[in-house]
Amino acid sequence: MITRYDSNNRYSKAVVAGGFVFLAGLTAEDCSLGIEEQTASVLKQIDDYLERAGSSKEKMVSVNIWLTSMSYAGGMNKVWESWVAPGIVPARATVESKLATPDTLIEIMVQAII
Template sequence: MSIERFPTPLPVPFSKAVRAGGFLFLSGVLPMDAQANIVEGGIQVQTRVVLERIAQVLGECGAQMSDVVRATIWLADLEEFVAFNEEYAKHFVGALPSRSTVEARLYKGARVEIEIQAWVG
């Protein structure tokens, strides 16, 4: 089995994605702009930014949202769960992955972080 790493352009010590066998593992994605600042806005705005970035990284790695089989979601406040789900569902039409959602203290005002595993067999 070969392992392929996709480096992040950010000055941090991790890969944005790693392909191992038939799986692609994306590191947790925060709602950041091109300058690595957390975007302003509520949970739905931040969720949209995160999922658009995930779709972009998947595309760079030869995958798409329908290939996602597992998601782990961290929310800064579980009271935003319903609003989060409204935006989340728009990005996985007909291909919902399994997932876990937990509440956590997130980086510098982020409302959401999402980590993805996709099947690229």
């Protein structure tokens, strides 16, 4: 069985299948904010979608993070490290990339177990 959350004609924000939850790349709800605030916004969405799917941040297995500039890594990591469960961290990649809009500084995609 596959369960999809917040779907439109292009994608679903979250998909549950085979004991996993797959989150789409999530961006901040207000992209006029700085990197720390955008990161916190995305992490809150991750918490919300994981909870809806029956999972949690402690069950994340893989995370991909895109930043528009690696100069934002310090601010992002500050927020990430205060949010992630100590000692229960996923595999993670962080890369620099153009994102959907010039104001979008960060996008995060998560895979977790249920």
